[in-house]
Amino acid sequence: MRAVQLVAHGTPGRFEMRELPDPRPGEGEVVVQVMACGLNHLDLWLEENGLPIQPSLPRTAGCEIAGRVTQVGPGVTAWRPGDRVAVQSNIFCDQCEFCQQGEESLCLRSELLGIQRDGGFAEKVLVPARLLVALPPTVDFPTSAALTLAGSTAMHMLTHRATVKAGEWVLVMGAASGVGSAAIQIARGLGARVITTGTTEAKRKLGLQLGAEYALDPADARWTSEVRKITNKRGVDWVMEHVGGDVLPKVMECLARGGAIVTCGATAGRQITFDIWPFFVKQQRLIGSYGRNRADMRATLDWAAAGKLKPVIHAIYPLERVPEAFAALRQRQVLGKIVIQP
Ligand SMILES: [Zn+2]
Structure with missing residues (x-):
């Protein structure tokens, strides 16, 4: 599969389009074919190495993913290939005291998709199945990718x-x-x-x-x-x-x-x-306020399905133009969201 990876930090950072092996789902994991992925300030912080955590490179950025499930790993019963999904970007543990209360945004062992593991500026992404939220039938992929994080x-x-x-x-x-x-x-x-x-x-x-x-x-x-x-x-x-x-x-x-x-x-x-x-x-x-719970993701998509919440999409770029998309967001001349469509 093709993925745009950050290989060196900087403003601008150095990106490379790479051919990587297709991901294979392990226990509790799913592979999602990325149909659209929103660009966020978080991605710029990764690019410039401005985060308190030090991610290893190369890294595929992209944390606001919408797509279709293509493969499910052992133990995954809630999802099937073909399901339309949005992916929650704060990778919560589902076990700590806060996750147990549905307060996944307070998770004690939270990681960030696209920062601590490879994200959505690629044709496919491997994620824990617990991160998936069903996409309502009337919400298209770019809408989801422009709404689910911000x-x-x-x-x-x-x-x-x-x-x-x-x-x-x-x-x-x-x-x-x-x-x-x-x-x-x-x-x-x-x-x-x-x-x-x-x-x-x-x-x-x-x-x-x-x-x-x-x-x-x-x-x-x-x-x-x-x-x-x-x-x-x-x-x-x-x-x-x-x-x-x-x-x-x-x-x-x-x-x-x-x-x-x-x-x-x-x-x-x-x-x-x-x-x-x-x-x-x-x-x-x-x-x-930090991130979101899955309940907030569902509410956001429900509001979108009801037509009460519409994303403002500035532009949709193909995978090849990811570096250009980063530059556009950094220049702060963007009205609404930039979405990458692999
Ligand atoms: Zn937790």
Whole structure:
């Protein structure tokens, strides 16, 4: 089978198209023919060696996989060749105390698909069968590959880590990002009112099309006071944040008393300082969110099947153009998701 492998870290890293032996499923494993695989910031961190873990190279990246089961290993009874599936990218152990409670995103022995084992920028991928989630018949492969990682991350943030209710104000950072574009739609689906941000006119326009009532430019120094003005000086109930760096202390200025920031990323920086005084006086909360549970994956695909959650697909690239896809995402000129179709 063909696979695009990262052979040397860097910005850009060095990729090679390689012919590899077809994977063979062991006990509890399945082989999935990759029909589509989404590109994510996680892949860029692998490329530049920016993760706290040191993956060995060569490595096939790609963690947002949709495809068809082609082979099942011994002990696999729930799946058959031909089944249409999405693959959960946080490889949970299914045995620790958190997995036992269905909190797979808190797994004590979690690994990342496409980082610690080969992922989906290949014709086939070998994964533990427990990672599979059935794809509803009306959800096509590119839709799944553009939603199941970023979309289920947003689902986990809004419906599990947060409890967003009808009528509440939600500020979603980064309308054009995978997480942001899904978070806007999920917040609207839950009946909330949405303010979003975008660094270009096109990104702000997309935010409004997805259901936000206001789309602000975070480069404008007054954007946080604009949020307070929109909410009659009250501030928002929730902020969905995935940028980190200087952005996180800024969004605190937008938060209502008793409000909460849910954060799932740090693309702009991992260290922050903020004034803890107004934070405790206003009884606000900062909530971490990481990955998703299978329940979030199922909910995401159910919302997609019901037409309530649509992916924003920037472009679909063939396997040969994976390096180009990485470069496009790194330049931050992407509206929505890039999907690779082997
Ligand atoms: Zn576990």
